[in-house]
Amino acid sequence: xxxxxxxxxxxxxxxxxxxxxxxxxxxxxxxxxxxxxxxxxxxxxxxxxxxxxxxxxxxxxxxxxxxxxxxxxxxxxxxxxxxxxxxxxxxxxxxxxxxxxxxxxxxxxxxxxxxxxxxxxxxxxxxxxxxxxxxxxxxxxxxxxxxxxxxxxxxxxxxxxxxxxxxxxxxxxxxxxxxxxxxxxxxxxxxxxxxxxxxxxxxxxxxxxxxxxxxxxxxxxxxxxxxxxxxxxxxxxxxxxxxxxxxxxxxxxxxxxxxxxxxxxxxxxxxxxxxxxxxxxxxxxxxxxxxxxxxxxxxxxxxxxxxxxxxxxxxxxxxxxxxxxxxxxxxxxxxxxxxxxxxxxxxxxxxxxxxxxxxxxxxxxxxxxxxxxxxxxxxxxxxxxxxxxxxxxxxxxxxxxxxxxxxxxxxxxxxxxxxxxxxxxxxxxxxxxxxxxxxxxxxxxxxxxxxxxxxxxxxxxxxxxxxxxxxxxxxxxxxxxxxxxxxxxxxxxxxxxxxxxxxxxxxxxxxxxxxxxxxxxxxxxxxxxxxxxxxxxxxxxxxxxxxxxxxxxxxxxxxxxxx
Amino acid sequence: xxxxxxxxxxxxxxxxxxxxxxxxxxxxxxxxxxxxxxxxxxxxxxxxxxxxxxxxxxxxxxxxxxxxxxxxxxxxxxxxxxxxxxxxxxxxxxxxxxxxxxxxxxxxxxxxxxxxxxxxxxxxxxxxxxxxxxxxxxxxxxxxxxxxxxxxxxxxxxxxxxxxxxxxxxxxxxxxxxxxxxxxxxxxxxxxxxxxxxxxxxxxxxxxxxxxxxxxxxxxxxxxxxxxxxxxxxxxxxxxxxxxxxxxxxxxxxxxxxxxxxxxxxxxxxxxxxxxxxxxxxxxxxxxxxxxxxxxxxxxxxxxxxxxxxxxxxxxxx
Numbered sequence: 102x103x104x105x106x107x108x109x110x111x112x113x114x115x116x117x118x119x120x121x122x123x124x125x126x127x128x129x130x131x132x133x134x135x136x137x138x139x140x141x142x143x144x145x146x147x148x149x150x151x152x153x154x155x156x157x158x159x160x161x162x163x164x165x166x167x168x169x170x171x172x173x174x175x176x177x178x179x180x181x182x183x184x185x186x187x188x189x190x191x192x193x194x195x196x197x198x199x200x201x202x203x204x205x206x207x208x209x210x211x212x213x214x215x216x217x218x219x220x221x222x223x224x225x226x227x228x229x230x231x232x233x234x235x236x237x238x239x240x241x242x243x244x245x246x247x248x249x250x251x252x253x254x255x256x257x258x259x260x261x262x263x264x265x266x267x268x269x270x271x272x273x274x275x276x277x278x279x280x281x282x283x284x285x286x287x288x289x290x291x292x293x294x295x296x297x298x299x300x301x302x303x304x305x306x307x308x309x310x311x312x313x314x315x316x317x318x319x320x321x322x323x324x325x326x327x328x329x330x331x332x333x334x335x336x337x338x339x340x341x342x343x344x345x346x347x348x349x350x351x352x353x354x355x356x357x358x359x360x361x362x363x364x365x366x367x368x369x370x371x372x373x374x375x376x377x378x379x380x381x382x383x384x385x386x387x388x389x390x391x392x393x394x395x396x397x398x399x400x401x402x403x404x405x406x407x408x409x410x411x412x413x414x415x416x417x418x419x420x421x422x423x424x425x426x427x428x429x430x431x432x433x434x435x436x437x438x439x440x441x442x443x444x445x446x447x448x449x450x451x452x453x454x455x456x457x458x459x460x461x462x463x464x465x466x467x468x469x470x471x472x473x474x475x476x477x478x479x480x481x482x483x484x485x486x487x488x489x490x491x492x493x494x495x496x497x498x499x500x501x502x503x504x505x506x507x508x509x510x511x512x513x514x515x516x517x518x519x520x521x522x523x524x525x526x527x528x529x530x531x532x533x534x535x536x537x538x539x540x541x542x543x544x545x546x547x548x549x550x551x552x553x554x555x556x557x558x559x560x561x562x563x564x565x566x567x568x569x570x571x572x573x574x575x576x577x578x579x580x581x582x583x584x585x586x587x588x589x590x591x592x593x594x595x596x597x598x599x600x601x602x603x604x605x606x607x608x609x610x611x612x613x614x615x616x617x618x619x620x621x622x623x624x625x626x627x628x629x630x631x632x633x634x635x636x637x638x639x640x641x642x643x644x645x646x647x648x649x650x651x652x653x654x655x656x657x658x659x660x661x662x663x664x
Numbered sequence: 665x666x667x668x669x670x671x672x673x674x675x676x677x678x679x680x681x682x683x684x685x686x687x688x689x690x691x692x693x694x695x696x697x698x699x700x701x702x703x704x705x706x707x708x709x710x711x712x713x714x715x716x717x718x719x720x721x722x723x724x725x726x727x728x729x730x731x732x733x734x735x736x737x738x739x740x741x742x743x744x745x746x747x748x749x750x751x752x753x754x755x756x757x758x759x760x761x762x763x764x765x766x767x768x769x770x771x772x773x774x775x776x777x778x779x780x781x782x783x784x785x786x787x788x789x790x791x792x793x794x795x796x797x798x799x800x801x802x803x804x805x806x807x808x809x810x811x812x813x814x815x816x817x818x819x820x821x822x823x824x825x826x827x828x829x830x831x832x833x834x835x836x837x838x839x840x841x842x843x844x845x846x847x848x849x850x851x852x853x854x855x856x857x858x859x860x861x862x863x864x865x866x867x868x869x870x871x872x873x874x875x876x877x878x879x880x881x882x883x884x885x886x887x888x889x890x891x892x893x894x895x896x897x898x899x900x901x902x903x904x905x906x907x908x909x910x911x912x913x914x915x916x917x918x919x920x921x922x923x924x925x926x927x928x929x930x931x932x933x934x935x936x937x938x939x940x941x942x943x944x945x946x947x948x949x950x951x952x953x954x955x956x957x958x959x960x961x962x963x964x965x966x967x968x969x970x971x972x973x974x975x976x977x978x979x980x981x982x
Contacts, residue, residue: 459750637743
């Protein structure tokens with residue numbers, strides 16, 4: 102009875118923990134991650150040398166193992182904490198249940214702290230999973246007890262900092278998707294301020310900074326909880342672009358009304374969904390996409406000019422441009438995946454899909470028109486890619502066009518595959534947030550998994566050359582890097598060959614595989630559109646119901662059915 | 665001799681419809697017909713299966729078993745043809761943000777493939793009918809809830825559908841907005857549209873529905889015109905009677921009379937269930953007087969839609 106009374110004083114924490122405990126996926130995820138971590142650690146500890154007499158060779162390797170395990174834990178934390186915590190309060194707002202909490206005797210501080218405790222409790226269990234493994238790294242030598250303790254505290258502090266930030270965003274924004282996106286962006290900025298090494302645990306100063314920011318975040322969250330409880334949903338990107346519209350219109354008074362881009366088509370013609378996607382969406386409207394293009398293109402052109410006018414002897418070094426190319430890839434993949442995954446799930450979340458599906462628009466056409474905005478975005482993203490590729494072709498004076506053709510293929514094929522993958526996931530999942538997380542997770546696991554599998558096999562001395570070669574051949578990241586290096590190293594390292602020159606068959610196989618995957622996904626989406634959108638499909642063949650209907654035709658009709 | 669044209673099929677013909685979600689059975693073998701031009705009121709508690717049935721008619725869901733026809737076309741046979749015939753308004757629906765009323769209606773006019781030259785006039789007509797013409801350039805997310813419902817009605821009328829499927833069109837509206845929606849529906853009924861409307865507001869349904877179906881726990885408890893239902897329920901109409909003196913003998917006498925179904929002797933009254941078509945309340949009164957009883961109170965229960973609903977349903981869900 103006493104225990105029950107204690108539990109009742111923390112109703113939100115109790116409810117959240119009970120909810121999580123009743124979900125099967127909680128245990129599946131925890132078990133899967135624990136299994137992965139322990140199998141990985143065992144391979145790491147014993148994979149090279151076993152437990153034989155030569156085990157002594159491993160002495161002193163503890164620091165490497167420790168760093169690797171910490172990196173994995175931090176990567177998992179950075180991915181999972183926002184996903185688990187960003188919906189804590191925002192989901193209550195979306196379900197109109199936050200008001201019910203606010204009218205109780207619970208103070209905003211109590212609500213925020215209980216939400217924070219509930220969400221971080223589950224993630225701390227993930228953190229604790231690694232403690233025994235970290236302790237084992239100590240036995241290998243190379244890690245001091247102080248580093249070990251500091252590492253553990255660093256993990257906990259990072260978890261609390263990110264969790265508190267997610268709770269603040271959740272209290273401030275209306276939707277979980279907005280809270281999630283802002284959490285990631287702000288956390289990246291915070292990490293860059295506090296430490297240069299992203300996947301290394303914070304030091305003493307970092308732990309103090311993380312704890313301090315966590316407290317600040319929780320205090321601000323409690324402060325804004327009531328004021329932001331009934332805030333309406335807003336499209337911040339669209340509002341930002343509209344703000345820019347007003348600014349440019351004011352400027353136009355000075356310039357005499359110069360308009361570079363006229364948005365044509367005031368009302369929808371024959372393709373209404375396409376009209377909405379390309380006229381009313383922030384990432385589909387030409388005028389707004391042009392601004393995205395300027396934001397992406399400007400630093401690239403700036404970097405190119407720096408390289409051209411550099412008087413330094415090492416002006417062949419294109420490190421800045423390569424960094425921009427990497428960022429462009431990440432931004433492009435994220436933008437295309439987010440946009441494509443949201444297309445259908447957004448209609449579901451906003452309850453507009455049912456009405457749209459009751460119109461006579463065929464499902465294939467709905468999908469095709471829905472994708473028109475993403476296609477337009479993809480074309481716009483191709484411009485900065487083309488700028489970099491053509492500049493490097495000219496800059497390094499390569500005689501063959503391998504580099505440009507292969508680079509163009511990577512952009513066109515990979516972005517197409519990502520577009521259809523994200524759309525397929527958006528078709529299957531019930532809401533916008535799960536669609537976005539699902540799409541990013543699948544693409545991240547696929548791309549990251551293939552990119553890391555090869556180096557990891559080498560690190561662990563797993564000697565299976567055919568498997569390692571196949572993984573490397575299928576990895577998009579390896580292909581992008583190989584193509585990029587073939588341009589740079591052609592000059593700086595005496596003519597590195599392009600993938601086409603080193604292995605034409607593997608290159609063709611790689612692109613054929615991804616092109617086929619893209620077409621396959623496209624075919625599946627179109628074929629399954631009726632089913633996953635949620636409407637009765639066009640008849641394919643006589644079915645069971647037709648026989649039943651024929652039987653009912655001859656049966657006497659009942660106007661009233663009373664059991 | 666001119667050949668007689670065949671009778672057109674009923675607008676809605678549902679036979680032995682079952683809807684299942686996994687192990688959960690939402691609709692259990694219901695059957696009913698809605699003739700053309702009728703306004704069919706679909707009544708039932710939450711979870712009775714109304715929305716599931718309407719979603720199937722709107723071709724948004726497969727029946728688990730049974731047979732559903734709209735204007736003679738089975739929903740699985742040619743769903744696209746049915747979509748051109750229906751106008752569907754779900755119980756809760758969102759409106760696209762960032763569109764004006766004009767853009768919203770043009771969007772759906774284009775979705776129904778109406779000619780671009782006709783759209784301005786169509787939009788004008790439906791806005792006039794729903795009294796929203798003055799809001800034509802207002803953002804849809806800035807409209808009040810009542811206006812959004814009227815805009816939803818304007819949308820379903822754009823392609824001049826033969827059948828309107830309206831799932832709780834008046835839910836959550838204030839009294840004025842409810843009356844406005846009701847008036848629009850009456851006008852549509854006068855225009856000859858077939859309407860299937862589900863609602864919880866029984867009194868309003870009884871004012872303009874020509875047929876009613878009462879659904880509970882996935883079963884159709886009764887269906888027919890209001891008169892038919894009243895008559896059907898009147899078969900067991902309850903009459904409360906207070907008489908002076910002994911009641912047991914009177915009860916025994918009444919049980920012998922043809923048309924009396926049951927007599928319940930309560931502390932201060934007799935509750936008599938009678939079949940109204942064979943024993944109207946006035947005849948029952950004559951029998952009681954003929955027995956010599958002095959009547960203090962004679963009260964046949966008024967049969968209204970709400971009474972019928974309460975009598976037929978127990979508040980259970982599927």
